[in-house]
Amino acid sequence: MNKIKVYLFATLRDYAGLKTIDMEIPNNTTIAGLKSLLVKTYPKLAPVHDSMMAAINREYASDEQILPLGAEIALFPPVSGG
Amino acid sequence: MDLPTIISITENSIDLDQFLTQVTSPSTGAAAMFTGMVRGETKLGKAHETEYLDYEAYGPMAEAKMQQIADEIRQKWPSVEGIVIVQRIGRLFPKTPTVLIICTAAHRDTGVFEAAHYGIDRLKDIVPIWKKEVGPDGEFWIEGHHIQRSGE
Numbered sequence: 001m002n003k004i005k006v007y008l009f010a011t012l013r014d015y016a017g018l019k020t021i022d023m024e025i026p027n028n029t030t031i032a033g034l035k036s037l038l039v040k041t042y043p044k045l046a047p048v049h050d051s052m053m054a055a056i057n058r059e060y061a062s063d064e065q066i067l068p069l070g071a072e073i074a075l076f077p078p079v080s081g082g
Numbered sequence: 083m084d085l086p087t088i089i090s091i092t093e094n095s096i097d098l099d100q101f102l103t104q105v106t107s108p109s110t111g112a113a114a115m116f117t118g119m120v121r122g123e124t125k126l127g128k129a130h131e132t133e134y135l136d137y138e139a140y141g142p143m144a145e146a147k148m149q150q151i152a153d154e155i156r157q158k159w160p161s162v163e164g165i166v167i168v169q170r171i172g173r174l175f176p177k178t179p180t181v182l183i184i185c186t187a188a189h190r191d192t193g194v195f196e197a198a199h200y201g202i203d204r205l206k207d208i209v210p211i212w213k214k215e216v217g218p219d220g221e222f223w224i225e226g227h228h229i230q231r232s233g234e
Contacts, residue, residue, distance in 0.1 A: 009140055010212035011223045053230045055210070058143035062232040074140055074210070078226040081139070081169055081211025082118050082181050082202060 002027050002069050006038070009076035012052060015044040025067065031056070032063040034073065053078060085156075089148045090168045091139050091211075096179045105164025105186045112190035113164075114198040116183045122176025132217045137171040137180065140210040144169070147209045151201055155185065158200065161192035167201060169211055181205065208234050 006021045013019055016038075025034065031054045039045045045052075054061045055074040067073065086105050102113060124130050148167045155162055166184035174180050183201040185194045205211075207228040214223045 007140065009138065009210070010214070011225075014223075051225075055140070055143055058140075058146055060208075060230045060232050060234050065232065074143065076140065076210060077212065077223065078229060079206070079208065079210050080213050080224040080226040081137070081144075081209050082206045 001025065002029065002067060002071075004034075004067055004071050004073055006034070007072070007074040009074065011048060011077050012045060012075050015048065016042045017044075018042075027069075029067050030063065031061050031065050031067070031073075034067060035063075035075070038075070048077065051077060086164045087149070087152045088164075088166045088168070089145055089152065091141055091144050091148075092168065092170055093172045094170070096168055096170055096182050098179070098182065101166045101168065101182060101184060105166055105184055107163060107186075109188050110163055110186045111188050112192075112194050113184055113186040114190075114194040116181075116198045116202045117179045118181045118202070119179050120174050120176045130217060130219060132176060132215055134173055134175045134216050135180070136173050136214040136216065137169070138212055139169065139171050144209050144211055148205065151204045151208070154204065155197045155201060159185070159187075159193035159197040161187045161189075162194060162197050163187050165197075165201070167205065169205070169209065171211070 001024045152165045162185045164186040168182040183198045185197040187194045
């Protein structure tokens with residue numbers, strides 16, 4: 001199993017009601033797999049399932065990327081700084 | 083030669099003069115500065131009023147992406163000397179500067195305008211910062227139009 005930390009921002013944090021989630025997930029889980037797992041655990045995230053962006057260890061990640069062991073993951077809506 | 087790069091995510095007010103001074107060296111003859119502020123009255127598109135914006139950042143990644151933008155600017159415009167990229171976060175009210183980009187160079191025609199323009203566009207596209215808008219019609223998170231991709 002892979003112990004990861006997931007940070008949620010903006011709408012995702014509001015919907016889930018949590019800033020961070022510590023999770024144990026099967027090895028070789030992808031970003032897409034993690035998103036599905038999270039939406040199952042926190043159904044309030046369902047509306048943003050398809051639009052959430054992901055970062056692995058502070059770099060943008062695509063759905064098919066596999067989560068490295070002990071990774072720092074962040075999930076969030078499209079950025080809106082400035 | 084000393085080429086200062088200043089990257090900051092801050093809850094403090096943005097002192098434009100102080101940042102400009104930090105990227106002005108004896109060889110500097112031109113600075114392009116962009117600052118954006120909270121707009122209290124929006125007239126374009128869906129006209130509305132804004133009471134304040136709540137900004138938040140994924141701090142460590144935001145600073146890394148701002149450094150990446152500074153590196154990209156130096157690659158594209160090698161004549162740029164000093165670079166400032168600052169984003170203020172927290173609760174910000176109309177007329178308050180929220181973001182600052184400065185690029186300095188020896189002369190104005192060496193790309194400083196384009197470099198600063200690139201800096202703000204890129205910040206809005208790839209730096210993980212979000213803002214929630216609060217006004218008479220309630221509150222809602224603003225979502226950017228750019229989809230961030232792996233490798234950006």
